[in-house]
Amino acid sequence: MSGFSRFLSQYGMLFVLLLLCAFFSLATLRPQHPAGADAARALEPAILAATAPGGTHAGAAVLIAARAGETDARFARELARRLAARGRPPAAVVTGDPAALREALAPFGAGADTVAVAPAGRVLVATLEAAAPIVRGVLSAFPALAQAPVLTPPAHRWPTFLLPDNLRNVANQIAVIAILAIGMTMVIVTGGIDLSVGSLIALAAVVIAGLIGHLGGAAATTGGVVLAGAAAVVICGGIGAFSGLMITRFAIPPFIATLGMMQVASGIAYILSKGVPIYRVPDGIVSLGRGTDPLLGLPYAVLLMAGLYLLAHLLMSRTTLGRYIYAVGGNPEAARLAGVRVKAVQMFVYVICAALAGLGGVIMASQLKSGAPTYGLMYELYVIAAVVVGGTSLSGGEGRILGTLIGAFTIAVIQNGMNLTNVESYTQKVVLGGVILGAVLLDRMKHRGLERRRGGH
Amino acid sequence: MPALPDSPPVLRVAGVAKAFPGVQAIRTADLAVLPGEIHALVGENGAGKSTLIKVVTGAHRPDRGAVEIAGRPVRIRDPRDALAAGVAAIYQEFNLVPALTARENLFLGREPRRRLDAGTERRRARELFERLGVAIDPDALVRDLPVAHQQLVEIARALLAEARLLIMDEPTAALTPREVETLFGILNDLRAHGIGILFISHRLNEVFRHADRVSVMRDGVTLGTWPVGELTREALIERMVGRPLDQEFPKQRAPLGAERLTVRNLRGGRVREATFAVRAGEVLGIAGLVGAGRTDLVRLVFGADRPEGGEILLDGAPVTIRSPRDAIRRGICLLTEDRAQQGLVLGLSARENFALPNLGHWSRASWIAERRERTAFLRYVESLNIRVAGPEQAARHLSGGNQQKLLVARWLESDSRVVIFDEPTRGIDVGAKVEMYLLINDLAARGKAIVMISSEMPEILGMSDRILVLHDGRITGEVTDVATATQERVLELAVR
Numbered sequence: 001m002s003g004f005s006r007f008l009s010q011y012g013m014l015f016v017l018l019l020l021c022a023f024f025s026l027a028t029l030r031p032q033h034p035a036g037a038d039a040a041r042a043l044e045p046a047i048l049a050a051t052a053p054g055g056t057h058a059g060a061a062v063l064i065a066a067r068a069g070e071t072d073a074r075f076a077r078e079l080a081r082r083l084a085a086r087g088r089p090p091a092a093v094v095t096g097d098p099a100a101l102r103e104a105l106a107p108f109g110a111g112a113d114t115v116a117v118a119p120a121g122r123v124l125v126a127t128l129e130a131a132a133p134i135v136r137g138v139l140s141a142f143p144a145l146a147q148a149p150v151l152t153p154p155a156h157r158w159p160t161f162l163l164p165d166n167l168r169n170v171a172n173q174i175a176v177i178a179i180l181a182i183g184m185t186m187v188i189v190t191g192g193i194d195l196s197v198g199s200l201i202a203l204a205a206v207v208i209a210g211l212i213g214h215l216g217g218a219a220a221t222t223g224g225v226v227l228a229g230a231a232a233v234v235i236c237g238g239i240g241a242f243s244g245l246m247i248t249r250f251a252i253p254p255f256i257a258t259l260g261m262m263q264v265a266s267g268i269a270y271i272l273s274k275g276v277p278i279y280r281v282p283d284g285i286v287s288l289g290r291g292t293d294p295l296l297g298l299p300y301a302v303l304l305m306a307g308l309y310l311l312a313h314l315l316m317s318r319t320t321l322g323r324y325i326y327a328v329g330g331n332p333e334a335a336r337l338a339g340v341r342v343k344a345v346q347m348f349v350y351v352i353c354a355a356l357a358g359l360g361g362v363i364m365a366s367q368l369k370s371g372a373p374t375y376g377l378m379y380e381l382y383v384i385a386a387v388v389v390g391g392t393s394l395s396g397g398e399g400r401i402l403g404t405l406i407g408a409f410t411i412a413v414i415q416n417g418m419n420l421t422n423v424e425s426y427t428q429k430v431v432l433g434g435v436i437l438g439a440v441l442l443d444r445m446k447h448r449g450l451e452r453r454r455g456g457h
Numbered sequence: 458m459p460a461l462p463d464s465p466p467v468l469r470v471a472g473v474a475k476a477f478p479g480v481q482a483i484r485t486a487d488l489a490v491l492p493g494e495i496h497a498l499v500g501e502n503g504a505g506k507s508t509l510i511k512v513v514t515g516a517h518r519p520d521r522g523a524v525e526i527a528g529r530p531v532r533i534r535d536p537r538d539a540l541a542a543g544v545a546a547i548y549q550e551f552n553l554v555p556a557l558t559a560r561e562n563l564f565l566g567r568e569p570r571r572r573l574d575a576g577t578e579r580r581r582a583r584e585l586f587e588r589l590g591v592a593i594d595p596d597a598l599v600r601d602l603p604v605a606h607q608q609l610v611e612i613a614r615a616l617l618a619e620a621r622l623l624i625m626d627e628p629t630a631a632l633t634p635r636e637v638e639t640l641f642g643i644l645n646d647l648r649a650h651g652i653g654i655l656f657i658s659h660r661l662n663e664v665f666r667h668a669d670r671v672s673v674m675r676d677g678v679t680l681g682t683w684p685v686g687e688l689t690r691e692a693l694i695e696r697m698v699g700r701p702l703d704q705e706f707p708k709q710r711a712p713l714g715a716e717r718l719t720v721r722n723l724r725g726g727r728v729r730e731a732t733f734a735v736r737a738g739e740v741l742g743i744a745g746l747v748g749a750g751r752t753d754l755v756r757l758v759f760g761a762d763r764p765e766g767g768e769i770l771l772d773g774a775p776v777t778i779r780s781p782r783d784a785i786r787r788g789i790c791l792l793t794e795d796r797a798q799q800g801l802v803l804g805l806s807a808r809e810n811f812a813l814p815n816l817g818h819w820s821r822a823s824w825i826a827e828r829r830e831r832t833a834f835l836r837y838v839e840s841l842n843i844r845v846a847g848p849e850q851a852a853r854h855l856s857g858g859n860q861q862k863l864l865v866a867r868w869l870e871s872d873s874r875v876v877i878f879d880e881p882t883r884g885i886d887v888g889a890k891v892e893m894y895l896l897i898n899d900l901a902a903r904g905k906a907i908v909m910i911s912s913e914m915p916e917i918l919g920m921s922d923r924i925l926v927l928h929d930g931r932i933t934g935e936v937t938d939v940a941t942a943t944q945e946r947v948l949e950l951a952v953r
Contacts, residue, residue, distance in 0.1 A: 318824060321823055323825065326805060326809075330805055331802040337759075338867075339782040339785040340782075340814075341782060398804055
């Protein structure tokens with residue numbers, strides 16, 4: 001097989017993902033109104049042109065009006081700064097809710113005489129597109145200002161799907177599932193399955209929130225929070241070890257062993273939390289799930305996911321352990337007769353899978369700033385779907401970590417894209433199910449094609 | 458003894474061709490099976506024999522050419538059509554329902570209106586089994602029957618359908634020598650009743666002993682049909698491989714060294730007691746019937762199964778072997794008889810299969826230096842003449858001979874001192890067999906101790922320095938004068 005067709009067969013789903021991205025980009029192409037500093041930058045030339053000598057509103061005084069809120073304030077500050085730098089500082093900057101705006105505009109609206117800087121009718125109001133209706137409403141209350149032109153930044157057409165905020169959102173939404181899918185890929189490559197990961201999310205979330213409660217609750221220190229998180233991950237790893245023991249030592253089929261542990265872990269989560277969410281956690285806990293790095297603005301959970309994928313990819317493709325994982329899944333008996341410690345390898349993947357599920361639970365507790373036994377319900381199915389869509393065979397022995405990442409993102413992009421295009425949530429389920437079946441079907445056809453080519457002789 | 462000279466062949470294949478995407482499985486095939494003859498079809502793996510049979514039974518539709526049954530062109534689409542036309546095929550994987558009884562299997566799939574009551578069915582079944590000369594209980598579950606009896610149930614079903622042509626794909630592969638004799642006794646009887654029998658075989662002994670005529674296929678072409686009496690073994694092999702064969706067993710004796718592997722009182726599984734030794738440079742053949750405990754014995758030595766007792770010494774020092782991993786580290790390796798199930802991870806590449814037990818040779822802190830791994834593998838590809846499309850070719854796509862060479866490369870790299878072969882040439886082409894024998898010579902010359910299990914008498918007599926014979930879990934005989942020994946003598950030791 002040539003390098004390219006090898007790449008195609010391994011990462012064909014990448015093309016499907018890119019195609020989906022392209023589709024949802026086209027489907028969500030609509031006028032976008034800039035906000036914040038970008039809006040100020042976009043609006044500046046229009047104001048300068050209008051107020052310049054010979055412009056439509058030559059010599060008009062500029063009023064910058066903005067709603068309450070950080071992005072609006074940033075727009076107002078930035079625009080004022082820019083105009084001042086060009087030697088045309090605004091006559092006034094008014095921000096706040098409608099009542100505050102009315103009060104601030106009163107001096108301008110009272111009448112021509114009271115306007116110190118410019119005569120009535122020679123006022124230009126600059127604001128954001130989103131704030132324009134409110135600003136117009138406030139202006140209409142003053143006869144002197146009712147006719148004042150309102151300038152907003154020009155809109156440009158751009159896919160909502162591709163807005164940085166939306167892409168960040170997609171990544172953040174899928175981070176937990178994608179992290180769990182790493183461990184699940186390893187388990188499935190060995191020919192097993194782990195159904196307990198959804199319950200382990202709940203258990204880990206309850207354990208971290210509960211332990212924080214014992215370490216001071218909302219007043220717990222960062223050290224305490226980290227300790228509680230580590231404990232949650234270790235406890236989940238221990239449960240993975242128990243599943244692994246059942247599977248390797250007592251030859252219980254992985255499906256059954258982890259089905260049992262799924263119930264056990266969920267039950268423990270309910271017992272520990274007495275069935276109610278635990279909210280007594282410090283504010284700082286959200287920094288893992290919601291905080292963003294200063295450089296790229298990426299959420300820490302997403303960075304953690306990326307790092308884990310890199311590590312797992314190297315483990316699976318470049319180390320002896322990774323090679324053994326594939327060998328055990330491809331043919332456990334042949335692997336054993338080649339000196340591979342099959343049971344140790346199986347043990348490893350169940351522990352890692354469960355520990356990563358624990359980490360996923362910690363992240364979810366951080367994102368939701370609480371721990372509840374209902375977290376992670378049905379997540380095992382999404383995780384398995386991500387792995388399968390990513391091209392890993394449920395019969396074991398083949399699959400790629402990066403394929404799983406693509407699979408997770410495929411699911412996230414479909415969900416996000418359907419939300420953006422206002423597809424009903426019931427319809428979304430049908431589509432998602434269809435995509436999973438389609439991915440498996442594609443994989444089957446690929447395999448059948450290979451079989452056929454070998455011919456029967 | 459072809460019956461009536463005027464009667465048309467029960468099977469005539471004329472100008473059949475069949476291609477699969479990327480493979481021309483049959484270029485052109487012509488074949489005629491006469492009523493009342495046993496007709497062998499031989500050829501190397503991939504020559505197109507199985508495809509030809511599948512065309513005859515309707516599993517594949519030919520691209521061109523015709524298939525005639527008893528002088529009439531037929532269009533067969535499935536096994537039912539085939540049976541209706543008088544063609545019964547018995548594959549290596551039997552077409553029986555294990556959870557049903559022998560009688561139920563016999564009458565399975567017959568038209569409901571021709572359905573008989575259980576009593577009549579049972580009587581008919583008894584009659585059929587009597588005609589075959591075997592005592593099979595019609596009410597026994599098929600899964601409880603030995604393989605040989607399951608095969609006879611299939612033959613009985615062919616008789617029931619009044620088949621005129623019986624096709625068998627490697628019918629003796631899973632049978633013991635005694636069962637083989639019984640089978641051919643039955644086939645001789647069918648022949649006397651005018652039934653034509655076509656069987657595929659890799660065992661040339663059987664072909665010469667039991668067949669009337671033999672057809673040879675090579676590279677998708679039928680080369681011709683000859684009465685077996687007109688061919689020598691060498692001539693037949695030459696036609697199969699397409700070139701003259703210097704020597705079927707190019708045995709060379711290596712100088713013998715000290716005792717490498719010593720086994721004392723080893724017990725476990727079917728092995729009741731085994732004590733033997735192999736010296737450096739020696740090829741120890743292990744003969745015996747299927748089920749005598751040959752494979753169990755070497756699996757115990759290799760640590761694949763836990764022994765119940767006994768002692769293993771390597772170069773004179775006692776060693777404890779609890780797992781294949783232990784055995785490999787001490788320099789013992791096993792090339793299993795079933796390469797697909799126990800030797801290779803078929804989905805992994807040739808390079809990865811080669812490297813599996815040897816990763817420590819080119820990894821540090823478990824980080825694999827892939828370039829060194831590839832270099833090491835390519836060295837063996839060259840020295841052992843392994844025919845791979847490249848190191849990344851999946852092991853599943855290699856031929857049997859090259860798979861076996863790949864495994865030899867693996868164990869050479871792991872620096873094994875004791876090399877155990879279980880059926881080293883099973884499923885391997887005649888030409889590739891010779892290469893395997895040369896490799897065994899080479900291993901012996903390097904001072905390795907070699908244990909070789911084989912069911913092929915000529916092979917074990919042709920390649921061993923010494924032969925142990927196993928029967929019922931015990932070593933019942935030893936043949937040291939291999940050069941003058943006969944198959945009969947070894948067989949006699951194996952059954953007593």
